[in-house]
Amino acid sequence: MSSSDGILLQRLPTSISSVLVGNGSSILVACHGHSILSTKTSNFALNNVLVVPSIVQNLLFVRQFTRDNHFSIEFDALGFSVKDLSTGRVMLRCNSTGDLYTLPQSNTSPSALLAASSSLWHQRLGHPAPAALDCLNKNNSTSCNKVADCICHACQLGKHTRLPFSSSTTQTAAPFELLHCDVWTSPINSISGFSYYLVILDDYSHFCWTFPLRRKSEVHQHIVEFVAYARTQFGLPVKCLQADNGTEFVNNATSTFLVAHGILLRLSCPCTSAQNGKAESTLRTLNNSVRTLLLHASMPPSYWAEALAAACYLLNRRPSSSIHSEVPYTRLFREQPTYDHLRVFGCLCYPNLQATSAHKLASRSTACVFLGYPSSHKGYRCLDLSTRRIIISRQSFLTSLGFPLQTAHPLPILPSLISWLMTLWILCLALLTLQLPRHRLGLLRRHHRPLRSERTLSSRPLLHCMLDRAGVVPCPRQVPQHLRL
Numbered sequence: 001m002s003s004s005d006g007i008l009l010q011r012l013p014t015s016i017s018s019v020l021v022g023n024g025s026s027i028l029v030a031c032h033g034h035s036i037l038s039t040k041t042s043n044f045a046l047n048n049v050l051v052v053p054s055i056v057q058n059l060l061f062v063r064q065f066t067r068d069n070h071f072s073i074e075f076d077a078l079g080f081s082v083k084d085l086s087t088g089r090v091m092l093r094c095n096s097t098g099d100l101y102t103l104p105q106s107n108t109s110p111s112a113l114l115a116a117s118s119s120l121w122h123q124r125l126g127h128p129a130p131a132a133l134d135c136l137n138k139n140n141s142t143s144c145n146k147v148a149d150c151i152c153h154a155c156q157l158g159k160h161t162r163l164p165f166s167s168s169t170t171q172t173a174a175p176f177e178l179l180h181c182d183v184w185t186s187p188i189n190s191i192s193g194f195s196y197y198l199v200i201l202d203d204y205s206h207f208c209w210t211f212p213l214r215r216k217s218e219v220h221q222h223i224v225e226f227v228a229y230a231r232t233q234f235g236l237p238v239k240c241l242q243a244d245n246g247t248e249f250v251n252n253a254t255s256t257f258l259v260a261h262g263i264l265l266r267l268s269c270p271c272t273s274a275q276n277g278k279a280e281s282t283l284r285t286l287n288n289s290v291r292t293l294l295l296h297a298s299m300p301p302s303y304w305a306e307a308l309a310a311a312c313y314l315l316n317r318r319p320s321s322s323i324h325s326e327v328p329y330t331r332l333f334r335e336q337p338t339y340d341h342l343r344v345f346g347c348l349c350y351p352n353l354q355a356t357s358a359h360k361l362a363s364r365s366t367a368c369v370f371l372g373y374p375s376s377h378k379g380y381r382c383l384d385l386s387t388r389r390i391i392i393s394r395q396s397f398l399t400s401l402g403f404p405l406q407t408a409h410p411l412p413i414l415p416s417l418i419s420w421l422m423t424l425w426i427l428c429l430a431l432l433t434l435q436l437p438r439h440r441l442g443l444l445r446r447h448h449r450p451l452r453s454e455r456t457l458s459s460r461p462l463l464h465c466m467l468d469r470a471g472v473v474p475c476p477r478q479v480p481q482h483l484r485l
């Protein structure tokens, strides 16, 4: 039994809904699956691992373990030994103290731990193109144990055919030599009141930064801060800025600042936004990703700023075809990003609130929506559904059980489906009316009571007839008096 589904190679539905524990209470089972326990000497199969979120220690069933691996286990006062059943050779020795026999911290290879279906990785990485996922698999950054050859519904809704942008011939040799900037205007305000966002793309690394804005005039301050960030964090100067002719870039304050710091400003020709191609392309990629993340999690568009932060975070960690399938994060920071903490945007999660709980008997978590990865903390951003406040938590139990905002905001396809079914139902009723024998209708009309509304009464006899024919309800004679029409 495990408290997290993170160790599973593949999540499977389980027929076991709960487990009885020592104090007599039942605890819920979320799912089950298979896993691998990897040690320095060998790997052991862990079959039928039950995921029970409320347990605090992972537990191993010794009988199943020995049966599945054809090993024996010998216990003694100092620990236990796992032995090959046929040769008697010790495959694993675990010494421990205390009342429990414990296994050492698993040194499972990241690729084994990261094994998940390609479909789940597609969702965790923010719906990238298949080539990006293939590239990460080849590099062993992620591991797919099952290739799901299915169409992603959210991708079909959220993305559309990419139009060609004019390719730039400029070659850069270091980060921050050339930055591409652009501002996108949102059709609706975000829940935090943002109406625009600024994107800055580094030409060399293809790493991008996004800044939600309430007003376009905030662009100047972000440029000033970004130049300082590049110099302090990377020791590199910003040499050139490429932008369109928007007044958020072409104004006295920004021009004076850029001249004072020796930064060139390259502007695209008026009404020729394609010349700012890389920034435009990045906006399109980000917006496609934002749309897809929101659709997949059934979240309303007002959460676009949250989805944007997650989309940008993931885009920087995915191989980019613009830099020969290298990863922007690796190009900028000269180290590989990690992927084991990625979870599906918008899913149900339970952050650990032990530190802020009112007293020792208060609940230690609350149901939240996973909103991405905070920039200044190593953890998860979670939206508390009851208080609507954002919680930053280092330790969260993120599930794949569903999307909490799905029920609050159903997909637009549902109302149309319901209305379609209603139309079909009415059509069936009309057809049955035409086929009903006259004497049957006459019999039913005799039970008509004028005090009830015509709408209610017109449907009841027909319904009774249909159910009567199917043998579901008794004939009118057997219906109790108070229910008769």
Ligand SMILES: [Zn+2]
Residues within 6 Å of the ligand: 122, 127, 128, 152, 153, 154, 155, 156, 292
């Ligand atoms: Zn997708």
